[in-house]
Amino acid sequence: MPSKSSARIAALTVAAVCSTVSSVVVASPAHADPVAVHDIQGSTRTSPLAGQQVTDVAGIVTGVRTYGSSRGFWIQGPSADGDPATSEGVFVFTSSTPKVAAGDSVTVSGTVTEFVPGGASTGNQSVTEITRPTVTVVSSGNALPAATVVDARSVPAAYAPEGDTAAGGSTNGLTLRPKKYALDFYESLEGMNVAIGSSRVVTATDPYSELWVTVKPHENPNRRGGTVYGSYSSQNTGRLQIQSLIPTATQPFPTANVGDTLKGTTEGPLDYNQFGGYTLTARTLGTVEAGGLERETTRRQSRTELAVATYNVENLDPADGTFADHAAAIVDHLQSPDIVSLEEIQDNNGATNDGTVAADLTLKKLTDAITAAGGPAYEWRSIDPVDLADGGEPGGNIRQAFLYNPARVSFVDRAGGDATTAVGVTKVRGKARLTASPGRIDPANAAWTNSRKPLAGEFSFRGETVFVIANHFASKGGDQSLHSQFQPPARSSETQRHLQASAVNAFVKDILAKQRTADVVTLGDINDFEFSRTAKLLETDGALWSAVKSLPASERYSYDYQGNSQVLDQILISPSIRKDRDFTYDSVHINAEFSDQISDHDPQVLRFRP
Numbered sequence: 001m002p003s004k005s006s007a008r009i010a011a012l013t014v015a016a017v018c019s020t021v022s023s024v025v026v027a028s029p030a031h032a033d034p035v036a037v038h039d040i041q042g043s044t045r046t047s048p049l050a051g052q053q054v055t056d057v058a059g060i061v062t063g064v065r066t067y068g069s070s071r072g073f074w075i076q077g078p079s080a081d082g083d084p085a086t087s088e089g090v091f092v093f094t095s096s097t098p099k100v101a102a103g104d105s106v107t108v109s110g111t112v113t114e115f116v117p118g119g120a121s122t123g124n125q126s127v128t129e130i131t132r133p134t135v136t137v138v139s140s141g142n143a144l145p146a147a148t149v150v151d152a153r154s155v156p157a158a159y160a161p162e163g164d165t166a167a168g169g170s171t172n173g174l175t176l177r178p179k180k181y182a183l184d185f186y187e188s189l190e191g192m193n194v195a196i197g198s199s200r201v202v203t204a205t206d207p208y209s210e211l212w213v214t215v216k217p218h219e220n221p222n223r224r225g226g227t228v229y230g231s232y233s234s235q236n237t238g239r240l241q242i243q244s245l246i247p248t249a250t251q252p253f254p255t256a257n258v259g260d261t262l263k264g265t266t267e268g269p270l271d272y273n274q275f276g277g278y279t280l281t282a283r284t285l286g287t288v289e290a291g292g293l294e295r296e297t298t299r300r301q302s303r304t305e306l307a308v309a310t311y312n313v314e315n316l317d318p319a320d321g322t323f324a325d326h327a328a329a330i331v332d333h334l335q336s337p338d339i340v341s342l343e344e345i346q347d348n349n350g351a352t353n354d355g356t357v358a359a360d361l362t363l364k365k366l367t368d369a370i371t372a373a374g375g376p377a378y379e380w381r382s383i384d385p386v387d388l389a390d391g392g393e394p395g396g397n398i399r400q401a402f403l404y405n406p407a408r409v410s411f412v413d414r415a416g417g418d419a420t421t422a423v424g425v426t427k428v429r430g431k432a433r434l435t436a437s438p439g440r441i442d443p444a445n446a447a448w449t450n451s452r453k454p455l456a457g458e459f460s461f462r463g464e465t466v467f468v469i470a471n472h473f474a475s476k477g478g479d480q481s482l483h484s485q486f487q488p489p490a491r492s493s494e495t496q497r498h499l500q501a502s503a504v505n506a507f508v509k510d511i512l513a514k515q516r517t518a519d520v521v522t523l524g525d526i527n528d529f530e531f532s533r534t535a536k537l538l539e540t541d542g543a544l545w546s547a548v549k550s551l552p553a554s555e556r557y558s559y560d561y562q563g564n565s566q567v568l569d570q571i572l573i574s575p576s577i578r579k580d581r582d583f584t585y586d587s588v589h590i591n592a593e594f595s596d597q598i599s600d601h602d603p604q605v606l607r608f609r610p
Contacts, residue, residue, distance in 0.1 A: 037077035040112055043085040045172045045187055047128045049112045056107040060142055061100050062193040063245050063269040063283045073098045074191050074269035076145045085176040089191030093129045105138040118274035123480035127272050147195035147267050152216045156182050159235040160487040169486045182237035186278040195267040201260040202227045202563045204595040209253035212563035213262050214238040222554045225259025225291055229564035230553055235482050239563030241276040245283050258593035259291030276562045277483030295590040300335040301607045306461045309337035310523040311603035317350030318361050323369040325598045331375035333590050340403040341470035343525045346396040353395030357384040376405040381438045386419045391450045400455045400470035412437050412458035423456050425510045432514035434458045441507050447499035464610035471524035473497045497528055501537035508543045519610050520574035530567045544572035547585045558602040560592040571606045583608035
């Protein structure tokens, strides 16, 4: 995936551009009579009054947003209609800082609009709003409407209905069934005052002052406090994003890690945004009770075990201040693996877009930091990409690189590998060997357009040859979200990863055709789940097997996204390594669950005897 920060910055830019053009407005006759909030919301995801003028809509202000590009306030109607599908709350978009306060009784006149956060192309659900409002404050200091409690009993187990095939899979026109589907339940509360009790944190506080909790503590938990995403049909309905309406100068947003508890009552309007869907925008925010989560440390490999690791270091370049931290992670927490496949190594001047592609300064700074941390004097091998050809941050020229400990393992250098030359496999004295080491796999293949090309290397450990293939597959950018209006959501980015997986699988088969017993380790940021078709294509015909599946299902994760602990980083092994099960696998949780992370990925370590 793109890093969370870069994806968020890009999305914020899109949101700013789209804020006036991504609204769904249906031309309808003017509606001059007073209407209630539930009349505006209706019983589907979009308002039956979209595009109409409404007059003197009465409500109590339940929350005010004074920041960002979506300033405004929420009102909740004074009397419910008894229909659980129709929300009694609605957002009033003012664009400028509102001149109302929670507890004000107001009437609002304006245009009913359906606003799609992030723009219609995202497939996101829309937010029903009253725009271009005229607001009259009738009285102040009124009691707020009682909050609707969101908890394990109120949120359904099923996530979302199947979309209407006649509407391209959209759920927008379907009548809400809030007792059957979680997304319908949350939509039926859109804009309303809601509350949660003490809830476990399942995604740490991020730089944008938000975190995720679960209101279902027993839903697919892992031993460290997270909620595991184990299949496309296990979306984890208890996840809820938390933001705050309280100015940070008055009350800083709490810093929390996975496994902490947001203690007490958190209460405020239920919003929907592009960065996670349904969000409790807290007027009253609970306090964090620490769960004591600590960073893991894997065991050291034995003298006869080869330790191979993969670690996405998130756009590392010489200007970063994280080198000492990454070095400590590799030396102290990964116990100095013999071979480390690094992803997202940037060139020598990072995102400066001036044609620089060399990354020797980046790699030297990292290896020097590792030595200073008490680790081995790692050497490295990599291939500089063609400028701007491998995707990632523009100008950064990210690539994979091998670190290896020459005191434990040898790299077999074989000339001929460069950015555009495809590495091949030959057979010499009954053994497979690479035509170039390091070399890139099929770099001209369209599967690698604007994406990182796999790096293949030949290593020797205690006289045995081991082939290692470092990967960083195409990101999930462009996929529809789990909370999309389209159900099931489209995962368009899979198309390229499927081609990439097939290309790597074919290369591994070429090695195995030359030497059936060859030890092949294929690893990296696969950007897809262990149960995905991408993983299945890598494993085709038994050429590889994803070793993360040797862990219990509750321990399979390397990334934490929107409350779901999930697998993106994988190490796959050839049959010769798997057959005797003489290997151990560890997903070393040092980053993804923490608010002070140095990368958004957790490294993975495989130990085996070649």
